């Protein structure tokens with residue numbers, strides 16, 4: 001089921017539809033439209049707020065309305081350019097309705113940030129249940145594909161044509177952590193989705209890139225910290241999630257004839273680069 005709502009301030013109601021969000025003097029986005037999945041927490045929250053502050057109109061997506069509302073509350077005056085859409089990215093009908101609602105509210109889609117994702121409790125490969133495997137793949141991979149497909153359809157037919165898709169990968173898209181087969185496989189697969197999207201988007205003015213993050217401090221990362229402490233290990237170094245939001249904004253604001261295909265953004269002191 002999909003529940004839809006638009007958070008509008010009183011100023012918004014006073015503006016004609018075509019001028020909503022256009023009264024920005026020194027903002028770089030000029031009312032461009034972004035869809036951010038997982039906008040109710042962590043990286044999605046920080047990125048939604050950065051986009052809104054930069055003048056984007058943003059559809060924030062997640063399964064829990066209260067979390068989306070909490071993000072929007074933090075946007076101050078920019079909240080009139082925010083649309084909360086409760087949707088499950090792993091459900092094709094829900095994703096279809098999400099993009100229809102965004103197009104209805106904002107008229108187009110300029111950028112999709114495929115960010116919604118779940119991790120899994122550490123588990124030896126032979127112990128991973130089918131249910132757990134399916135949950136991670138359905139969210140991290142199928143969800144990103146379904147959103148990409150709907151965004152592609154809109155970006156292909158809208159005028160001006162085109163747009164940008166940014167996939168939230170992970171350093172797990174390149175190198176696994178132990179006991180994380182489903183998450184690792186889902187994130188490796190995202191790299192294939194990024195390349196296919198970039199290739200097929202080329203003729204349609206659709207750019208696609210991937211941000212591979214290592215240890216940004218969010219609730220998801222807090223789970224890693226807790227797991228480390230529980231097993232008597234020191235938690236890994238983390239970085240501020242704002243750096244991720246800044247990077248997505250930089251990628252999003254490039255003109256469509258330029259693209260960051262892959263970017264790795266990680267806590268400098270985390271164990272990732274090998275050999276001593």
Ligand SMILES: NC(=O)c1ccc[n+]([C@@H]2O[C@H](COP(=O)([O-])OP(=O)(O)OC[C@H]3O[C@@H](n4cnc5c(N)ncnc54)[C@H](OP(=O)(O)O)[C@@H]3O)[C@@H](O)[C@H]2O)c1
Nearest residue numbers: 038041042043062063064088089116117170215216218220
């Ligand atoms: N933090 C890091 O260091 C790090 C490193 C590498 C990669 N990443 C990636 O960054 C992304 C965001 O992670 P985060 O750290 O910000 O974690 P987070 O705070 O747990 O955010 C995950 C978000 O995804 C949403 N979500 C999950 N399943 C969904 C579904 N089926 N449909 C719609 N929304 C769904 C959640 O909202 P609801 O529960 O309300 O649906 C939540 O807002 C993930 O893809 C993660 O793999 C993070």
